[in-house]
Structure formats: structure tokens, C-alpha cells
Amino acid sequence: MLDQATNRLRQASARSRSKHLFNRAKAVFPDGTTRATVEKDPFPIYVQRGEGAYLVDVDGNRLLDLNNNFTTLIHGHGFEPVSEAVVDLLRSGTCFANPTEHEIALAALLTGRIPAMERIRFVNSGTEAVMFAVKAARAFTGRPAIARIEGAYHGAYDWAEAGQGVSPGKDGWDPAPIATPAYRGTPPSVVEEVHLLRFNDVEGLKARLSAASDRIAGVLIDPMPSRAGLMHPEPAFIETLSETASKYGILIIADEVLNLRQGYAGASARYGLEPDLITVGKIIGGGFPIGAIGGREEVMRVFGTEDAKPSLPQGGTFSANPVSMVAGRVAMEAMTPDAFNRLEKMGERLRGSLRASIASRDAPYSVTGAASLFRIHPKRVAPTEYRDAYLSAEEASHMRRMSRHFLETGILLPYGAAACLSTVMVNNDIDLILRAFDNFLDADSQSGKDRVR
């Protein structure tokens, strides 16, 4: 059945307008796309428009979107209150060198909700937010290095990406991992200043931080790293991190660019982490480019005070542009505690039912995630760290088959990353996902039997 699905996709693809656009794109972009994260299996699906929980591609297919621009669109596509507010704003100008009242409104909303965020600065992306948070930790402590979690994704700042792509048998895959350059030509000094930690490894964390305590400015940690496996932080890991960091004067930088969507006060608050600095992005821009760095007032003084020049100047032509500020405020105002609770319940139902489907078939899969996020793994035991979640070539091909099967059913399931729900989804959408997964598991076990025969 799965092979039939693949065949149908191939036949359809011969006439596909997406395929045609991809051929045109190859003439202008080095690999035919303009971001490395675009799925190309076998070519990208070009979007015509979004409609709430769904998107419509250029071939007229309507797909339930579980990607939501990499978890950005917490209200799905074309959320009316944001569209109206932005349309109103557009005629009065989209960016100024001067500040606007809009930035104060979004800042007040975020600092009012997120305990770790006593002060805030806006930038244009999660990458930029992480970059400035790392620089802020360096400027505050006067130390050059950072520690970060093996396999976690934090955007494209050199120091934040060293160590994100460690793989079995390659350099760095030691019991105590060693950061390796993310790409050829990375200056050796970058990896020398990055110390890798394994998620949920309490003893490794203590040993690593104490060994380089006089050089480490901050520990960069996503409380539930999505690309590394989207697994829960164990309470002992969070406690040890807090104690060890405080003992050595190392700052904790919580990267919540993705995981802020876990609750009204964010993910750190949910898991008992009290960071000194916090980075956010994605949902806070209401579908427009954004990032922000927040933190303790004392640490945020590196960006300057009323009386003192900044030790870390931070500007940015489009930082705090009114479009992102207004869209973000309207989107976040709609994320009331009730809206978060509803998403939480929908997510619990989905993850619980996916797990029940796996258990009833004794299928070799597991599910991780929390709140509106989930990830299906082709692993019998749910991962607790990056090494458990790492996909072998065979497992990667299982996941590709699963994504193709979902696509055939009319669902866009991200591959190797967190999938997410949005506030505009309803129970029928969850049922659609569950049916697609049940069918996949049945077909998967049948094709396994066929392979054995």
C-alpha cells in the first residue's frame, strides 16, 4: 500500500506545477531553494495560499499544515485579527528610524507574562536573538566560551551551530561529546570556545562546566530541543544546571524561540528553569519576522542604561519594525490562558491516541512532545537525548515513508522536526491525523511482513 502511495505521488508529480516551479527555481537558487530547511522529497511543495489550519498548494491540493512555518503560526494561516491590524497599519508606514508606541505594547505584553524577561530588546529572527544573547552573556561575564546541548538547533550564529550535527562514528561522537564545526572553513577558535553537553546527562554537565568554569559565559539550552528529539528535560538535569551555573557564575540562556508556545509564561517557567537570558521569536511576530532577547534587568544592562553607554551595542535596520510589533501583539493577545489550555488538551489527546495506536499494534514507534508540539520517532523507546533520537539510514527512510503517506492523506507532516497544532484546528483535524497514522502503521506492518516473506 505504501509503495502504491509513492507510485501515485510519482505519477502526479510528472504534471505538477510545483515541479515546474522547482525547475525554474534551480536556475536562480544554488540548490533550487532559498532556505536549507525546505523539504524536497522529491521537490518542494509550492504554496498558493493558506486557509486557517490548511494550505493550498499550486496544484490545488488542500493540506492540513502541521508545520505552520516551523511552529511560527500558532493561529494557522491568515488569522483575521492580525490581517486586519496589519492592513490598517500598512498605509501609515512600515518602518522608521524612530521608535513607535507599538514596540512598547508588545514588550509590555511579553515582560508581563514571562518571568525571566524583566527587560527586552527586539531583533528580526531567532538566529539574531541567540547571537545577541550569547554576546550579552560574554559581555556580562567577560568570558569567551559557551556550553550548549549536543544536536540542538539554535539558528545560524557560528557559536550556536557548532556541535549541532554530531553523528555516530564521526569526530566528536565521544562519550563526552566534542563540538565540531558546522561547515568547512569554520575558524578553529569557534569550536574551541564551544563545550558540548548531553541533554539529561547530570554527571556530564557537572564535569564539563566545572572543567571550564573560568571560560564559560553561558549555557545555551532549549528546554525541549526539537531537532535533537523534542524530549522532556528531567527535573534533576534542570536542578543540576541551575546549581552548577550559579556556583560558577555561568549564565543560563534559555532558547525559547520555538518552545515559548508551550504555555502562557513559556517553557522555562513550565520546567522550573530560571534563566538569566531568554530568547524568543516565531509566535511573537504573528507571522512576521521577529526575534527578541530578554532577561534579568542587571544582565540586560549590557545593552546600555539611561546613564551608561552599552557594553554591547545592538541595532538592526528592521528591529522593532511596527508591522512585526503590531502583528505580534495581536497574535499574542489572542493567546490567553484559555487558548493555551485548549491547545494543551488537544496536544494531550493527540499524543495519547498516537501512543495508544502504537501500543495496540506493538509497533516500533514512539512519540515525544508537550503542549501543542509532537514528534513521532521510528524508535521503540522514546528518546531522552539526541543520541537516542538520531536516525539510522533505515529509520530515516521509515520517516520519509511516513511523511509521504501523510501527504497522500492530505497532511503536511514535517520530517525530523517538531510538528505542531494551531488554535484554528478542531477535533476533526486531530481525527484525520490519527486515521492517517493508524493506516500508516497497518501498511507498515504489512510491508514488514512482505519483506520477511
Ligand SMILES: Cc1ncc(COP(=O)(O)O)c(C=O)c1O
Ligand atoms: C530553538 C531555536 N532557536 C533559534 C532558531 C532560529 O530562528 P530563526 O529561524 O528565526 O532564525 C530556531 C528556528 O527554528 C529554533 O528552533
